[in-house]
Amino acid sequence: MKKYLAILAIALLSACSYVPAGNVGVLVHLLGGSKGVDTEELGVGRYFLTWNEELYLFPTFMQNYVWTAGADEGSPNDESISFQTADGNVANADIGISYSIEPTKVSTIFQTYRRGVEEITDTFLRNMVRDSLVRNASTKPIEYVYGAGKAELIAKVLEDIQAQVGPQGINVQKLYWIGEIRLPEVIKASIDAKNAATQKAQQRLNEVQQSKAEADKKIEDARGEAESILRVAEAQAKANRLLAESLTPSFVQYQTIEKWDGKLPVYSGDATPMIQLPKQGN
Numbered sequence: 001m002k003k004y005l006a007i008l009a010i011a012l013l014s015a016c017s018y019v020p021a022g023n024v025g026v027l028v029h030l031l032g033g034s035k036g037v038d039t040e041e042l043g044v045g046r047y048f049l050t051w052n053e054e055l056y057l058f059p060t061f062m063q064n065y066v067w068t069a070g071a072d073e074g075s076p077n078d079e080s081i082s083f084q085t086a087d088g089n090v091a092n093a094d095i096g097i098s099y100s101i102e103p104t105k106v107s108t109i110f111q112t113y114r115r116g117v118e119e120i121t122d123t124f125l126r127n128m129v130r131d132s133l134v135r136n137a138s139t140k141p142i143e144y145v146y147g148a149g150k151a152e153l154i155a156k157v158l159e160d161i162q163a164q165v166g167p168q169g170i171n172v173q174k175l176y177w178i179g180e181i182r183l184p185e186v187i188k189a190s191i192d193a194k195n196a197a198t199q200k201a202q203q204r205l206n207e208v209q210q211s212k213a214e215a216d217k218k219i220e221d222a223r224g225e226a227e228s229i230l231r232v233a234e235a236q237a238k239a240n241r242l243l244a245e246s247l248t249p250s251f252v253q254y255q256t257i258e259k260w261d262g263k264l265p266v267y268s269g270d271a272t273p274m275i276q277l278p279k280q281g282n
Contacts, residue, residue, distance in 0.1 A: 017055040018046050024106045026056045041106045056116055058106045065121050066178055067129075068094040079126065080182075083134045089142040089187055094178035095129060095154075097121075105169025112168055120170075125161070129175065132160040146181055 019025040025042035031052050042055070049055060067079035069092070082092045101109060101117070113120050136156050137145055145153055158175040165172060 016046050017049050019044050019055070019057065022061045023057045023059050024101075024103045026058065026106055026110045028054045028056060028110075030054060037107055037111050041103060056110060058101055058109070058117055060101055060103045060106075062098060062100050062173070063117065063121065064096065064098045066094065066096040067126055068178060069182075070094075075122070079122075081126075081130045081133060083130070083137045085137050085142040085145050086139055087141050089183065091137070091142065091145060092182040095133075096174075096176050096178050097125060097129065097172065098174040099125075099165075099170055099172040102169035102171065109169050125165070125170075125172075128161050128164055129157060132157040136160075142183070142187060146183060150177065150181065 017025070019042050021044050023044070025047070026037060027040075027042060027047075027049075028037050029052060047055065066073050067075075067081060069078045069080040071077075073094075080092050080094050082090055084090050109120070113124055115123070133153070136153055140149055140153065154175055154177055158172065161172050161175065
């Protein structure tokens with residue numbers, strides 16, 4: 001009897017499933033008239049499942065996954081994404097994605113994809129990103145994708161993915177490049193040479209503009225100095241003119257008298273005294 005009770009206990013325990021914290025469970029009926037997915041999500045806890053039921057777990061915390069060529073991140077397989085630009089060049093890139101699942105829409109997501117989170121990420125989301133990237137890059141030249149348009153391109157792909165899966169309850173927060181976009185060596189060398197030539201030309205233009213600015217400054221400094229000298233000369237000339245106009249004979253004689261010490265000047269020959277005395281009448 002005890003043996004049968006032990007077997008029953010083991011069977012009961014094996015039929016129990018657990019929804020851990022940070023997850024939502026979806027109950028699937030495998031057979032019978034109720035076959036399909038329950039519309040009710042299961043919260044954290046233990047649940048007794050019958051032989052006709054299976055529990056799928058969906059994490060509701062932020063998921064982050066990378067599709068790369070290397071085996072040290074994401075999958076050991078090459079999951080990098082290749083795409084073609086408007087000029088027929090093929091590029092390859094590693095891309096990362098961050099998203100979360102709305103707990104209240106887990107049943108809808110499972111009914112849509114019939115897969116768990118890992119399968120949804122590896123298959124459906126990756127295909128959506130690849131298709132959008134191929135479509136958007138096909139209208140742009142390789143130099144745009146590799147250079148100034150790199151951020152704009154990934155932003156447009158993110159917008160596409162959000163529009164597709166957002167209403168279903170998959171909230172994609174971020175889509176990003178990992179490292180540089182890989183190009184054929186001959187194409188990369190051509191773009192790098194062109195960029196170097198552009199930078200060198202811009203540097204020369206900056207040097208010319210700097211030299212011109214320095215020359216203009218010197219001209220302005222010289223013009224300012226000349227203007228300053230002219231104004232000083234004009235002021236001095238004006239002062240001299242006013243001084244000359246004020247030096248009348250009477251004023252000069254008055255100034256001489258003011259400074260006279262009372263002694264007659266010594267003179268000889270036909271020299272006249274410094275002070276002109278008025279003549280006496282006969």
